Amino acid sequence: MIIQGKTLKYGDNVDTDVIIPARYLTATDPQELAQHCLEGLDSDFPQKVSSSPILVAGRNFGCGSSREHAPLAIKASGVKAVIAASFARIFYRNALNIGLPILESEEAAEKIKEGDQLEIDLDKGEIKNLTTQETFKVEPFPPFLQEIIEQGGLMNLVKKRVVHLS
């Protein structure tokens, strides 16, 4: 799968409280959550994201709460992929489970600037910066996680196993 688009750039430790504040967690509808995505960090995010759908951030992206509402809000707001120097572990699992593409690369996170035009090849694990002509390789996911991604999220795998068991 190929993803193209311009970037928005944020810093280290973007936590789940700024991604989606807890006062909105009574909602489970991703579209409703998306209206408040990142509002604590960047109040113009909803306007910016339509023309810049790739997020680039520093270390420990998604730290804090286990709220799956965080990757759901990001995905529903129109974000096509998140590149970070590192991800907090619960956010990492949640993103894979709900089908939000994430890529971990310290080098890419450092060198890519806001507004750069990227082309991401998820299958190859390759990020091309079309603005600077740089290419970054990303560690491939282990086979089991690759399977979750290919099945479009964890529950599709679970459903297959349930059918298989019965």
Added chain:
Amino acid sequence: MSMTITEKIIAAHAQKEKVTPGELVQVKIDLSLANDITAPLSIKELEKQGIEKIFDPDKIVLVADHNTPCKDIASAQNVKLMQEFAQKHGISHFFVGGKAGIEHVLLPEQGLIVPGDLIIGADSHTCTYGALGAFSTGMGSTDIAASWVLGETWLRVPESILFVYEGKRKQFVTGKDLILFTIGKIGVDGARYCAMEFTGPVIQELSLDERFTMTNMAVEAGAKNGIMEADDKVLSYLTEIKSPRSPIVYQSDSDAQWKEIIEIAVSSIEPQVAFPHLPSNTHSVYSIPQIEVDQVVIGSCTNGRMEDLRMAAQVLKEREVHPRVRLLIFPGSPAILRQAEKEGLLQIFLEAGGIIAPASCGPCLGGHLGVLAEGEKCVSTTNRNFLGRMGHIKSEVYLANPYIAASSAVAGYIAAPDQI
């Protein structure tokens, strides 16, 4: 076999002789937990997939503790959805109303956790149970939904970091200060993806309540779990609460592999205050300028247990809360509320001018029951001080232990008991 406690528990649940850090394994779970914020997503996911059967209703725990007592119609709908799901599947461990407490305070009290268990929960502070020598970690709603169907989950075996605490604690230095100091030292991603094992003579001296405070905040350093060896204090606690299950006590082998061993000399640590907006932003309470506060919160899954209330009461006895300050006290469970009443602590809090709130996560996450306005500052015994965590984006949260929180409520600014 040269394994750590964490590796041994994971190996036992993966039905393997040995596991190695980095390895991905499927593990059987002993308990899978969700609350009124995370369970609705899990339930809706199962409904969406048309999955009707769950693996074992006795191994699923549902606690309505975040937006409860329900703050609005949407949160009431969520609790109703949990209730209907619990009824439909015969889930007996569903806690609501006067039976509910803050999940990570409540579950150990209910005898639902024993050493050697492997527990997952749709709440990041699920790592709390490590204080009992169990492996426990937080996940999201989809992982939890999957575990309710399969009775298992996947884990990447974490590398373990050993934290050794030695020396004599100074006055007013609690488990909270040790973990805040540790996070301050290694940073909010200093143990990312790792197991934090806490050991040393100081850990042995700590009460169970203070140990829970430490393992609770392992996630604040990015850890997968925090863990301690179950000792006699843990085993007596299990007897005291008439735990229905037998513990399996694991110890890390002397030749276990550690990513790092970090020795912490406790004697030089002073009571800590974590400044906005990261738990790692720690200072000694004696080195900070005068910071006036508007609200003080004592409670939460971090510091809402008996020892915490006793510390607060020790400071508040025959004193009055500063006229500007709102002091909110959240005993963590119905059992703790009853015990606090019996010991006369509630009387002390009320006479000081405090508010006794229900066992809820409410203000910790800026949900309800104590949300901050623009520019307000709060000293809190909770676990996170992220931007906008407790309310307005321009409000500030300072994390501290119950002694400091109570003294600050009296002084009107952040202070230790010997400064008021």
